[in-house]
Amino acid sequence: MPSFSGTIPESIGNCSKLEILYLHKNKFVGSLPASLNLLENLTDLFVANNSLRGTVRFGSTKCRNLVTLDLSSNQFEGGVPPELGKCSSLDALVIVKCNLSGKIPPTLGMLKNLTILNRLSESIPAELGNCTNLSTLKLNNNQLGGRIPSALGQIPTEITELKNLKIVTLFNNSFHGVIPPGLGLNSKLEIIDFIGSNRLHGKIPPSVSQCKTISRFILRENNLTGLLPDFSKNHDLTFLDLNSNSFQGAIPRSLGSCRKLTTINLYRNKLTGNIPTELVILRNLNLGFNLLDGSVPSKFSNWKELTTLVLSGNRFSGFVPPDRHP
Incomplete structure (x- = not known):
């Protein structure tokens, strides 16, 4: 399929009734027309x-009715x-891989309907807690630092208004501090992903671990401590x-x-005790390099869908259960 090339003409500003402009997946160069x-x-x-190159300017004059803006x-x-x-x-607002730098403007907190916020840098302004309809917060693969603002997680602050928040991905940044207490308390979180190159410490707040709607729960490669939380309410967890934290104590029987859980990765923690026999059929189980002991449950040999089993670097005893598959 042929692609448009060259620059976007300045004369486009003469199309006074224009409502929707799709110019993606072409070969346009130059800057966005000021018009x-x-x-x-x-x-x-x-x-x-x-x-496209140059600076981005929107909202400074008449163009204030934007609903969707994708600069990626x-x-x-x-x-x-x-x-x-x-x-x-x-x-x-989607701004993935578009080379923008600097701070997240606090003025974005004035947007009551912001749904997607992606690929920004430096610190997260607390004003984002005012985005009452925020459902997806993706700030992964940036150079963000500082603490995750309390406005995204404390009660009673702006989190009480973030009832539509479903996805939070903050991986591969430089956040420190704790996971905000209250995160997910009043919203229906489905995915939480804080992995890699962060320095979060402390415990997992009960509001997060007991969020009934979470399906993907990823907090790997941080400095989190304490006991693993109770997962008895996470019936949608898959x-x-x-992995790679400092959790202690036993693997929770909860x-x-x-029943929908297919993958458990608790590699490189400080977990002790036995492998719970309550675990249901999994596809991937990684418990390597902890302080676990006892015997390996014989029921593992009946898990026909098991593709990955890592138990190295522990203190297990006894025999590996024989394969009982027909």
């Missing part, structure tokens, strides 16, 4: 997957325009990855109540 700010009826702008996969310069906070209808 786009004259399009007061523009609601949806998609310019992803081009080779370009080569822009400078930061996220704080004027976007004036686009009160903005529902989706994927649990807490994991046996998670």
Whole structure:
């Protein structure tokens, strides 16, 4: 399929009734025309997957009715325009791999309908807690640092208004501090992913571990401590990855109540005790390099869907259960 090339013409600002502009997956170069700010009826702008450069400016004049803005996969310069906070209808902001740097503008906290926030840098402003309809917070693979703001997790603060929050991915940054207490208490979290290159410490808040709607629970490669939480309410949990932390104590028997669970990765912690016999059929079980002892449950030999079993680096005794498959 042929692709458009060249620059986006400045004359596009003359299309006064233009509402939706799809220019993604082409070969456009140059900067975004300043005349786009004259399009007061523009609601949806998609310019992803081009080779656009220059600074980004939206919301400074008439263009304040944007609902969706996707700037992904370009080569822009400078930061996220704080004027976007004036686009009160903005529902989706996607800025993945577009080279923008600097701070997340606190003015984005003025957006009551922000649904997707992705690929920003430096610290997270507490004002994001004012985005009452925020459902997806993706800030992974950046250079973010500092503490995760209390506005995203404490009660009674702005978290009481974040009832639509479903996905939080903050992996591969430099966050420190604790997981905000209350995160997920009033929302229906489905995915939490704080893995890699973070330095979170402390315990997993009960509000997170007991969130009934979580399906993927990933907190690997941090400095989390304490006992593993009770998972008895996590009936939708399918994927649990807490490897490379400093959790202690026993593997909770409540994991046996998670009937949809297919993967457990608790590699490189300080867990003790036996492997719970309550565990149901899994596909992947990694308990390597802990302080576990006792015997390996014989029921493992009946798990026909088991593809990965790692038990090395522990203190097990007895025999490995024989294969009972017909």
